[in-house]
Amino acid sequence: MTNKVFLFVPLFLFFVSTTWSQTPAGADAQRQFLESWSKPTVRPDRIILNVTEDLSTSVNVTWRTSIEVNEGILELAQATADPMFIKKSIQIEAKTEILDLRDVRVAGIRANYHSVTIEKLKPGVTYAYRVGDGTLWSEWFQFTTATEDPDEEFSFLYVGDAQNYILELWSRVVREGFRKAPDAKFFIHAGDLVNHAHREQEWHEWFMAGGFIHSMIPAMPTPGNHEYKPRMENTGNEEPSILSLQWNPQFTLPQNGPKGLEETVYYIDYKDTRIISLNSNDYHKVQANWVEKVLKENTKKWVIITYHHPMFSAAIGRDNDRLRKMWKPIFDKYAVDLVLQGHDHSYARGRVAPENNELDGLNMRDETGTVYVVSISGGKMYEIGGDWTELGAIKDRTAENTQLFQVITIQGDKLVFESFTPVGELYDAFELMKNGDGPNKFVERKGEAIPERVFSTNK
Known part of the structure; x- marks a missing residue:
């Protein structure tokens, strides 16, 4: 059986990707069009907050301009109700680097990226910031640092692959997420943010789709397989796949991961929760050693891990046996609470038994080991599949299309945990509760949600 794939090809993209690219002249016309559509200017764009290791006292900010702007400035102030808060602002000089992709056919852009790590912030305070060069400025944005109370309630957002039809279809998901959780403290993107790693048009769509949300909720991205392509993709030459050329310049992320995997493998602590990003594309053994050390040293109550390729697949024929053998024993040993994944273009949520316990239906009704989730936010869909019971897990909830x-x-x-459709329907829900030194108590809430959806569902 093969995966069903939901295909939606907008006339605009069909015209650009086929008609223009059939001849050398057409390829030049395509490049010129895409350059004009996503070309940087002297005004700041692609302004994004990123997580730091400690969001109670720091945050990262990155933005883009044309190369005519050779320096960047971030202006920061504690936000107040009156507009005169700007009188008490300070200016922080940005680190500026040039990204020259004119030799990359699917990019063709040269831009300056500016980044600032704002440090020594006060916990539990709302700050306002804007970015520019001292003359041309963005609007003011706001964010709030984490408080010092470890038990204070907080929420965050998580999505699987944006990847396809990003501006057309992913936009409604990320915007509905913001509407549902406007006070979310960070936003996990579990890989495949775009379809072609170095394609400037797709990155431009990703930033446009999220708009000001990127500038107000710190992003925590992890790379998927589509963030890795040869530098000169589609040329017929056999070149190694490399991380998206835009990734490091446009995201400023913690540098606490293993050498060689900077800004793709890292962790953050938010109150009493440790959230870890892994890069499931390669270096599994290196990351196994690193994550075991991070988990062994952890003192936080909750542990959540995110990466792209699922431990237990949600679709047919996409098993990741090597990754599971390398990482799952570590997750079991340190009782990881929740794992958030993408890749399979469908939805699945399931569990494993607590370490050293047999997988028993009666016991698993009330307690659980690690909960694994695979989700999709973009417009390409696969048929659900995969038998988790053969791999020592149970699957509690699925969705197609x-x-x-x-x-x-x-x-x-x-x-x-609550999962929602783009029209605000509750699709899945469960709760975990700490139980002293024992395994987490588990409360199933999928009965509160809409009926299970498959490809034949008519909506």
Whole structure:
């Protein structure tokens, strides 16, 4: 059986990707059009907040301009109700680097990227910032640092692959997510943010689709397989795949991961929760050693891990046996609570038994080991599949042909997981509760959600 694939080809993209690219002149015309559509200017764009290791006292900001702007400035102030807060602002000089992709056919752009790590912030305070060069400025944006109370409730957002039809279809998901959880403290993107790693048009769509949301909720991205392509893709030459050329310049992420995997493997601590990003594309053994050390040293109550390729696949013929053998024993040993994944263009949520316990239906009804989730937010869909029971897990909830976003809330000793459709319907929900030194208590809430959706569902 083969995967069903939901295909939606907008006339605009069909025209650009086929008609113009059939001749050398057409390829030049395509490049010129895409350059004009996503070309940087002297005004700041692609302004994005990124997570730091400690969001109570710091945050990262990155933005883009044309190369005519050779320096960047971030202006920061503690936000107040009156507009005169700007009188108390300070200016921070940005680090500026040039990204020259004129030799890359699918990019063809030269731009300056500016980044600032804002440090020594006060916990639990709302700050306003804007970016520019001292003359041309963006609007003011706001963010709030984490408080010092480890048990104070907070929420964050998580989505699987944006990847396809990003501006057309992913935009409604990320915007509905913001509407549902406007106070989300960070936003996990579980890989395949775009379809072609170095394609400037797709990155431009990703930033446009999220708009000001990127500038107000710190992003925590992890790379998928589509963030890796040869530098000169589609040339017929056999070149190694490399991380998206835009990734490091446009994201400023923690540098606490293993050497060689900077800004793709890292962790953050938010109150009493440790969230770890892994890069499931390669270096599994290196990351196994690193993540075991990070988990061994962890003192936080909750542990959440995100990466792209699922431990237990949600689709047919996409098993990741090597990754599972390398990482799952570590996750079991340190009782990881929740794993958030993408890649399979469908939805699945399931569990494994607590370490050293047999997988027993009666016991698993009330307690659980690690919960694994695979989700999809973009417009390409696969048929659900894969038998988890043969791999020592149970699958509790699935979906086909359904765009989803997730809101995860930590309330002291309780974790609440809720998955929503782009029209605001509750699709899946469960709760985990800490139980002293024992395994987490599990509360199934999918009965509160809409019926399970498959390709034949008519909506």
